Amino acid sequence: MEKQILVVDDSPTIRSSVSFCLRNAGYKVQEAKDGQDALDQLEEMKKNGEMPVLILTDINMPVMDGLTFISKVKETSFKYLPILVLTTESEKDVIAKGKKAGAAGWLIKPFHPEQLLWAIKKLIFTTAR
Ligand SMILES: [Mg+2]
Numbered sequence: 641m642e643k644q645i646l647v648v649d650d651s652p653t654i655r656s657s658v659s660f661c662l663r664n665a666g667y668k669v670q671e672a673k674d675g676q677d678a679l680d681q682l683e684e685m686k687k688n689g690e691m692p693v694l695i696l697t698d699i700n701m702p703v704m705d706g707l708t709f710i711s712k713v714k715e716t717s718f719k720y721l722p723i724l725v726l727t728t729e730s731e732k733d734v735i736a737k738g739k740k741a742g743a744a745g746w747l748i749k750p751f752h753p754e755q756l757l758w759a760i761k762k763l764i765f766t767t768a769r
Pocket residue numbers: 649650651698699700701
């Protein structure tokens with residue numbers, strides 16, 4: 641079965657370039673445009689009995705930002721999913737907050753496909769049940 645990844649970013653350009661890279665690597669991709677949209681989609685996936693293997697999220701987004709989104713995910717049945725952050729945010733404080741909220745990894749944009757795929761593979765492998 642294809643491994644599914646939820647990609648959360650408010651930029652359609654980032655979403656499509658990241659999705660392109662992930663689909664090329666054989667992953668099934670679902671896209672969300674902000675934290676709230678992503679939570680709604682996770683709820684929908686739960687209803688359909690789907691379980692992504694990883695969440696890739698941006699930090700700076702309207703409606704619900706990435707830090708809030710990460711802490712909300714940790715209150716759901718998806719709390720054990722690895723969450724990888726892909727952001728322009730390189731402030732140590734923000735990274736610390738993200739890690740505290742439950743982010744498993746942190747990549748700074750612009751993303752390099754090989755680096756992204758390696759980080760994803762490593763996180764999925766580490767958290768495989
Ligand atoms: Mg953004």
